[in-house]
Amino acid sequence: MVMLEVKNLSIQDTQSNEVIVEDISFKLERGRSLGIVGESGSGKSMTVKGMLGLIAPWITVSGAAYFEDADMLRMKTKSIRDIRARHISMILQDAMSAFDSLDTIGKQMQETLCENLIISRTEAKQVSLRELERVGIKEAAQVLKKYPHQLSGGMLQRCMIAIAAAVQPDIIIADEPTTALDAITQKEVIATFQHLQAQSGTTFIFISHDLGVIQQLTEDVLVMKDAKQVEYGRTENVFQHPQNEYTKYLVDTRIKLTRAFEQSMRKDSYHA
Amino acid sequence: MGGLNKLMRDRSAMICIIFLTLVVLAGIFAPWLAPHSPIDVNVKEKLAGISTTYPLGTDQLGRCIFSRLLYGIRTTVFIAFITMIVTIVIGTLIGGIAGLFRGKIDEIIMRICDVFMSFPSEVMILAIIGMMGPGLTNIVIASIIAKWAWYTRMVRSIIIKYADKNYIQFARVSGFSRWHIFKKHIMPNTVGEISVLATLDAGSVILMISALSFLGLGVQAPTPEWGMMLNEAKNVMTIYPELMLAPGIAILVVVAAFNFLGDSLQDAFNVKRGKRGKRMR
Amino acid sequence: MKRYITKRIISIIPLLIGISFLAFILINLSESDPAEVALRVNEITPTETAVAEMREELGLDKPFFERYITWVTSSIKGDFGNSFVNNKPVIEEIGQALPATLMLALVAFVMIVFISVSASILCTIYEGSIIDRTIRGFVFIAEAMPGYWIGLLLIWFFSIKLNLLPTSGMSSWTSVILPAVTLAFAYISTYVRLIRNNMVQNKNENFVLYAKARGMKEGIILKRIFKNSLQSAITALGMSIPKLIAGTVIVENIFAWPGIGRLSVTAIFNYDYPVIQAYVFLMAVLFVICNLLVDIVTAIFDPRMRKEV
Numbered sequence: 001m002v003m004l005e006v007k008n009l010s011i012q013d014t015q016s017n018e019v020i021v022e023d024i025s026f027k028l029e030r031g032r033s034l035g036i037v038g039e040s041g042s043g044k045s046m047t048v049k050g051m052l053g054l055i056a057p058w059i060t061v062s063g064a065a066y067f068e069d070a071d072m073l074r075m076k077t078k079s080i081r082d083i084r085a086r087h088i089s090m091i092l093q094d095a096m097s098a099f100d101s102l103d104t105i106g107k108q109m110q111e112t113l114c115e116n117l118i119i120s121r122t123e124a125k126q127v128s129l130r131e132l133e134r135v136g137i138k139e140a141a142q143v144l145k146k147y148p149h150q151l152s153g154g155m156l157q158r159c160m161i162a163i164a165a166a167v168q169p170d171i172i173i174a175d176e177p178t179t180a181l182d183a184i185t186q187k188e189v190i191a192t193f194q195h196l197q198a199q200s201g202t203t204f205i206f207i208s209h210d211l212g213v214i215q216q217l218t219e220d221v222l223v224m225k226d227a228k229q230v231e232y233g234r235t236e237n238v239f240q241h242p243q244n245e246y247t248k249y250l251v252d253t254r255i256k257l258t259r260a261f262e263q264s265m266r267k268d269s270y271h272a
Numbered sequence: 273m274g275g276l277n278k279l280m281r282d283r284s285a286m287i288c289i290i291f292l293t294l295v296v297l298a299g300i301f302a303p304w305l306a307p308h309s310p311i312d313v314n315v316k317e318k319l320a321g322i323s324t325t326y327p328l329g330t331d332q333l334g335r336c337i338f339s340r341l342l343y344g345i346r347t348t349v350f351i352a353f354i355t356m357i358v359t360i361v362i363g364t365l366i367g368g369i370a371g372l373f374r375g376k377i378d379e380i381i382m383r384i385c386d387v388f389m390s391f392p393s394e395v396m397i398l399a400i401i402g403m404m405g406p407g408l409t410n411i412v413i414a415s416i417i418a419k420w421a422w423y424t425r426m427v428r429s430i431i432i433k434y435a436d437k438n439y440i441q442f443a444r445v446s447g448f449s450r451w452h453i454f455k456k457h458i459m460p461n462t463v464g465e466i467s468v469l470a471t472l473d474a475g476s477v478i479l480m481i482s483a484l485s486f487l488g489l490g491v492q493a494p495t496p497e498w499g500m501m502l503n504e505a506k507n508v509m510t511i512y513p514e515l516m517l518a519p520g521i522a523i524l525v526v527v528a529a530f531n532f533l534g535d536s537l538q539d540a541f542n543v544k545r546g547k548r549g550k551r552m553r
Numbered sequence: 554m555k556r557y558i559t560k561r562i563i564s565i566i567p568l569l570i571g572i573s574f575l576a577f578i579l580i581n582l583s584e585s586d587p588a589e590v591a592l593r594v595n596e597i598t599p600t601e602t603a604v605a606e607m608r609e610e611l612g613l614d615k616p617f618f619e620r621y622i623t624w625v626t627s628s629i630k631g632d633f634g635n636s637f638v639n640n641k642p643v644i645e646e647i648g649q650a651l652p653a654t655l656m657l658a659l660v661a662f663v664m665i666v667f668i669s670v671s672a673s674i675l676c677t678i679y680e681g682s683i684i685d686r687t688i689r690g691f692v693f694i695a696e697a698m699p700g701y702w703i704g705l706l707l708i709w710f711f712s713i714k715l716n717l718l719p720t721s722g723m724s725s726w727t728s729v730i731l732p733a734v735t736l737a738f739a740y741i742s743t744y745v746r747l748i749r750n751n752m753v754q755n756k757n758e759n760f761v762l763y764a765k766a767r768g769m770k771e772g773i774i775l776k777r778i779f780k781n782s783l784q785s786a787i788t789a790l791g792m793s794i795p796k797l798i799a800g801t802v803i804v805e806n807i808f809a810w811p812g813i814g815r816l817s818v819t820a821i822f823n824y825d826y827p828v829i830q831a832y833v834f835l836m837a838v839l840f841v842i843c844n845l846l847v848d849i850v851t852a853i854f855d856p857r858m859r860k861e862v
């Protein structure tokens with residue numbers, strides 16, 4: 001079943017007339033996670049943000065992005081708000097600036113859960129604690145009382161993951177979800193993702209530089225370069241028989257470097 | 273230069289430039305353009321309406337308002353210019369010393385600027401005029417003392433910004449070439465940014481000078497000055513309120529033109545304005 | 554927090570010394586001899602002996618630095634000497650005029666806060682719409698208008714034409730309306746610009762995008778934007794208090810408002826140096842104290858500042 005279908009999505013900055021994303025199309029079926037890879041600045045983050053309308057007013061998005069047959073690009077503010085978080089949750093790339101610095105993490109988590117799960121504050125707090133522990137935060141009660149500047153980037157990233165998971169959406173978009181994490185935490189978080197995929201049936205869109213992570217977690221992959229999509233298909237196919245020069249280069253360098261590490265990762269996560 | 277092209281294409285900014293040029297020319301050629309003397313009293317013709325002899329009518333002493341307005345450019349606008357030029361020269365010299373030599377001198381200059389800037393400029397100006405007495409020269413001096421510190425700061429930070437950009441070249445070469453880099457890179461950029469800041473500031477200087485004259489602290493009668501004309505209009509407000517219009521509108525339009533132009537320049541050349549924040553329109 | 558405040562208070566001491574020194578130098582700029590002026594305004598012929606006596610009485614024969622110390626210590630005690638004009642203690646004159654000025658500034662301040670904050674919020678919600686553009690157009694024109702001209706136009710319209718409000722003086726509570734509006738006018742435009750631009754900028758910050766991604770309602774997001782802009786608004790508005798009080802000079806003169814602004818301008822015309830000195834000193838101290846309070850309020854408000862303690 002196709003949950004999300006993006007057709008000819010293009011994004012332009014009207015201030016500088018720069019084309020940020022050009023003609024991207026992909027489908028997301030339930031249970032088949034998608035990876036988006038590409039070099040820095042190729043437009044990965046903007047593609048997903050543009051789809052959800054999380055952009056500045058001077059940036060225009062054209063094309064279509066259907067979520068269960070409704071085009072999110074042409075929706076009223078209220079309808080798209082109902083889809084965000086509840087159906088499609090997003091973990092932003094820049095964790096350090098994602099939270100409101102004037103309020104505690106607990107308060108911001110709580111308001112999200114109350115809004116989307118329609119539960120009381122005490123319940124929200126319990127859910128927060130549970131979810132934070134699930135992403136490997138031991139002293140969860142302490143973390144809830146902290147202000148964003150008192151936590152590390154990796155901590156904040158895990159808080160975002162916890163929020164996304166707590167809402168139990170159909171789709172979680174994770175933009176570089178493991179960049180600020182150390183190797184051990186990275187493993188834990190990836191295990192959490194796998195758990196969500198298996199247990200809750202959540203479908204993911206992963207944006208990552210780490211081809212190893214993509215290979216591990218996704219069924220399909222989309223490769224972007226200079227705002228365009230250069231390859232799209234089943235992850236194994238794309239990585240084993242890259243058609244495009246750029247993908248070939250990407251796979252060659254990455255696979256060589258990470259093969260050993262990747263294998264050890266895989267063993268571990270099977271045990272987990 | 274991209275900025276210049278951008279400015280040329282900005283129609284409203286060009287209109288401002290043309291308008292302000294015309295105002296300046298009108299001030300320079302006031303003796304030839306003015307139909308009457310700006311100070312000759314003619315009580316028989318007092319408070320006359322608009323006519324061909326008096327394009328904007330006359331005031332309570334029968335003086336031609338249009339002529340007074342034209343001559344007023346020489347006081348209100350030109351004195352603001354003089355104030356700004358002197359302030360900028362002082363700011364550039366001291367700020368230049370601080371920015372180029374750095375170290376101890378820089379430290380001392382900046383502390384002095386701190387003290388001057390921690391005084392509200394209105395109070396500083398009143399204090400200076402209070403001590404030196406009312407008068408045109410004194411308000412100019414007072415305004416310069418009140419403003420030099422801000423310009424010094426700005427010049428210093430601009431110079432440091434560009435010196436850092438050219439740092440490597442700057443360090444490698446010596447003597448003559450160093451001077452060459454200063455002349456070639458740092459100076460033109462500094463001059464450019466400072467002129468943008470000056471344009472943004474011109475309106476407020478005009479407002480300040482006319483306000484002091486309105487209070488009777490600046491230009492003394494019968495010299496025509498826009499703020500003073502408003503003060504005189506105040507006295508006959510009950511019987512002839514129209515007298516308030518011409519000088520008020522003159523100030524409004526000239527200040528608005530400067531502000532608008534300043535914003536366009538700032539956009540075109542991408543200049544930061546420090547703490548004050550951008551004006552909007 | 555306590556340490557931050559203490560540190561902040563200690564850090565203004567050098568500034569205070571600098572300012573008082575500057576004020577003292579400004580005061581000594583005068584071209585004419587204060588002793589002579591003091592004699593003249595009291596209609597005593599300034600003979601050489603009389604001037605010398607007066608100099609001694611005013612302490613002008615002492616060395617510069619000693620005079621500075623005497624001046625500072627007596628100023629702190631509130632002793633600014635006697636007015637040259639009527640020989641009354643300056644502190645009494647100021648004490649009589651100050652409440653009127655404070656009342657005017659307070660009413661104007663309330664207007665400024667109320668109008669600039671609500672206009673900024675309107676502009677932010679309806680960014681780019683006709684409301685936003687109208688407010689911005691108004692701000693642009695208001696910034697180029699001389700404040701005293703606005704005052705005159707208001708008097709003409711409300712007092713002369715409609716005969717609704719008194720033209721000048723401080724006869725009834727309605728007297729404060731026109732001067733306060735005039736005073737507030739110039740500042741409102743500045744603060745609308747400042748707060749609006751800040752809020753509109755915050756609108757595209759990452760934390761707002763994420764709040765949207767978390768499915769939060771517009772109202773909650775707006776509240777967060779507002780809270781984040783509040784800090785710069787508080788700083789700006791806090792700094793406007795001394796500026797407002799300094800700005801009363803023109804307004805008080807138009808409306809014959811019996812405050813310290815009018816007092817000081819009259820003093821300037823009469824060469825009444827002790828009054829001018831006291832005015833300058835008080836304004837400078839007020840400015841520094843407001844600065845300090847704003848910093849402390851900001852620190853209480855922003856958790857990031859608290860950490861730096």
Ligand SMILES: Nc1ncnc2c1ncn2[C@@H]1O[C@H](COP(=O)(O)OP(=O)(O)OP(=O)(O)O)[C@@H](O)[C@H]1O
Nearest residue numbers: 013020038039040041042043044045046047056093
């Ligand atoms: N708010 C914005 N306004 C204008 N341009 C933007 C904005 N955000 C991003 N861009 C531009 O869009 C392009 C793509 O950015 P994007 O963040 O999508 O890259 P990315 O592929 O996610 O890179 P990275 O791997 O570094 O996260 C960049 O060239 C960037 O300059």
Ligand SMILES: [Mg+2]
Nearest residue numbers: 044045046093
């Ligand atoms: Mg990105």
